[in-house]
Ligand code: SF4
């Protein structure tokens with residue numbers, strides 16, 4: 038894809054794109070809960086939701102109605118303002134991160150000449166921006182836990198702080214090696230780099246695995262779901278939340294899963310290039326869907342680990358590996 | 373026009389947020405306002421076209437430094453109001469005001485004198501990150517490396533300070549079991 | 560499920576799979592070795608394979624463990640002690656209860672209340688018989704003590720009802736006369752054991 042060939046991006050196009058992202062990703066995030074429940078159910082030989090609508094598809098609507106009409110409880114001694122905005126921070130940062138990510142291919146709105154770009158805002162430090170936004174996303178759980186004056190909440194937010202801070206290091210370092218190869222921080226350049234059909238995983242398998250592991254940690258998925266692990270800390274930072282505020286945390290989590298899926302597919306798995314005879318937009322959707330499925334698959338299969346094992350894994354295994362990977366990549370580039 | 377509005381939005385909200393940080397009696401409010409203010413500052417960077425710095429501001433200050441503050445704050449009850457003790461409010465006010473004035477003078481002097489010049493002007497066709505890199509690895513190489521070394525020293529010192537009993541596991545050590553048994557026996 | 564299976568409660572004789580857990584590593588080197596072992600062992604992927612296989616099984620081969628409860632029910636053990644049944648005599652269709660009052664006496668929560676009178680044939684007849692299921696603890700003593708195997712425990716375990724009188728009158732507990740052919744002998748508490756005949760010994764007539 039050559040940038041010069043594309044039509045001019047107007048403000049209207051960007052706004053349409055923003056609305057699209059919000060609508061589609063929020064819907065997918067909601068739909069993701071259904072998929073997750075279904076897939077986990079099948080993997081555990083259950084049936085999953087199946088009574089509301091055909092195959093339980095309308096369970097989503099039922100859950101939505103339930104969340105919206107539930108009583109919104111704010112604990113007596115909580116800091117009400119912070120308590121109220123914390124879920125918004127999670128959801129908002131998750132969606133802002135998607136602003137710099139190529140989610141769907143660009144297209145022109147029928148009957149007008151408004152061009153909707155594939156990235157809402159193509160800043161040339163796209164990857165860093167997404168990582169930064171996901172880093173800022175840690176304030177949702179953090180403030181939520183601290184504002185609710187509940188000891189489980191506090192433990193949850195302490196775990197948030199250590200887990201996100203530690204694994205940001207791994208994410209950053211692991212993605213640095215492909216950045217060195219491509220020589221750019223823009224998603225578009227990553228995509229162009231892989232047009233010849235050789236995916237970056239081939240050059241950077243270690244970085245890919247490290248990024249996946251860190252991605253699991255940053256999206257708070259099993260095996261690293263320490264932030265809200267029921268058996269240990271009730272529900273961590275969401276202990277006191279109910280109704281739609283709780284729902285916002287959920288939407289944020291699923292949006293983050295999609296973001297990680299997009300980064301993994303664009304940076305490591307060949308982006309939205311055509312593959313053989315399959316057009317690019319199907320490829321990218323397939324890749325994102327697979328990474329989403331992979332997260333659910335892992336959740337069904339693997340146990341979760343202790344906080345000390347989490348820290349140990351991060352600082353004693355993953356980070357040195359990432360640094361060595363960067364060193365080797367640098368040496369190979371220099372020679 | 374957009375930039376004009378955006379600048380004032382960012383500037384005013386930064387000022388208000390930092391004012392809240394200083395004035396608020398509640399730790400949680402102060403912390404949240406400080407973090408939000410940092411985000412607004414990164415917005416200013418984006419306006420200036422310094423995307424790289426803006427993102428670094430986000431990752432480093434918002435993502436890391438503030439989170440560490442927050443981590444320290446978990447040892448207090450964050451929902452309570454704090455009573456500050458001022459021994460000499462006049463002195464604090466005077467010194468603080470003087471500092472602020474000094475900063476304003478320092479930064480406005482070249483603007484008034486109208487002689488700001490970029491020592492390293494942006495090279496055409498070079499991205500933001502590259503420009504920062506070029507300056508860092510040519511003109512400021514020595515300070516950069518020295519800073520890196522200092523951080524390394526600080527890191528090692530931190531590890532040594534914190535890690536004295538790092539490998540001591542309560543669950544696995546036999547003596548800890550015995551100690552607990554003894555305590556149970558006492559009770 | 561047959562009764563024999565239910566009766567086999569011998570813990571420890573089944574084929575348990577024993578894990579041979581290693582001891583936790585003590586020094587850094589063995590810790591490292593453990594990590595290397597765990598990293599390059601395909602155990603994690605075996606786990607992924609198992610879940611994928613199960614997904615395929617439940618998706619395409621219909622192997623699902625779910626019992627869709629209100630629509631399908633699992634069989635309960637014949638020894639299960641749920642709401643009582645009053646049985647009838649197979650031959651005459653009359654109820655078995657002879658109004659001896661033993662169950663009323665033995666009930667430890669004092670929830671059986673009955674009244675009897677003589678009918679025209681000078682035979683004892685039960686005129687009132689209720690069990691207060693708000694108090695019954697389903698201990699099974701009544702079924703055990705009954706000399707006629709008249710009161711037994713049935714399989715009705717869904718006890719939600721608008722009023723507890725719903726299933727506590729004599730008529731409700733009694734097998735309906737038109738379903739007499741469906742009445743089954745109770746195998747649980749107080750029932751004659753399957754090998755009762757073998758256990759009968761001739762009375763020693765030494766005196
Ligand atoms: S013990 Fe049996 S026979 Fe005697 S009163 Fe009770 S139910 Fe009737």
Ligand code: SF4
Nearest residue numbers: 666695696698699701
């Ligand atoms: S089951 Fe026990 S408590 Fe219930 S009626 Fe029989 S003897 Fe009484």
